[in-house]
Amino acid sequence: MSPLSTPMHKSKYLVCVDQHEESRVALRLACMKANARGLQVVMVHVIPPADFQTLGAIADRMREERKREGQTLLSTLAEEAFATYGIRPFTVLREGSTGDEILETILSDVDINIVVIGTTPPGVGRGKLTSWLSTQLGNKLLIPLLMVPGNLTDQQLHSII
Numbered sequence: 001m002s003p004l005s006t007p008m009h010k011s012k013y014l015v016c017v018d019q020h021e022e023s024r025v026a027l028r029l030a031c032m033k034a035n036a037r038g039l040q041v042v043m044v045h046v047i048p049p050a051d052f053q054t055l056g057a058i059a060d061r062m063r064e065e066r067k068r069e070g071q072t073l074l075s076t077l078a079e080e081a082f083a084t085y086g087i088r089p090f091t092v093l094r095e096g097s098t099g100d101e102i103l104e105t106i107l108s109d110v111d112i113n114i115v116v117i118g119t120t121p122p123g124v125g126r127g128k129l130t131s132w133l134s135t136q137l138g139n140k141l142l143i144p145l146l147m148v149p150g151n152l153t154d155q156q157l158h159s160i161i
Helices: 021-037 056-085 098-107 128-141 154-159
Strands: 012-016 040-047 090-095 112-119 145-149
Touching (some): 012 021, 012 098, 021 040, 021 056, 021 112, 021 154, 040 098, 056 090, 090 098, 098 112, 112 128, 128 145
Parallel strands (some): 012 040, 012 112, 040 090, 112 145
């Protein structure tokens, strides 16, 4: 059994987080929804793989630095979630292609039943990840993708719970 899975199959929100404000907004909405429904939150942060052209020792140091930064980010966001919502999110740090690692996180935890991501405000540009994830989740895993505009206020978030 995965360390994230529970024998009771309690539903979980998976929130994809990074250093951008949009992911904090997505995390806030997921925490609000989880609180209202008595559910759990899992945060995943994906670090890019090491550059194979970089020499071994340098690549190892770069990888370790990215891991430390990722752990710091996850710890900070988990502390914010607990301080604000009383929720202790599970944290997952993965290395690789962002989309693939998000899917692997979902596949490793049967309790995840919705994926939450923050999106950039209109005009800022949207990445290919959102489109790719919606296709993968909808066609292969049958899990909803909740896209949260990164410019929503807490008041707006409360109104859509």
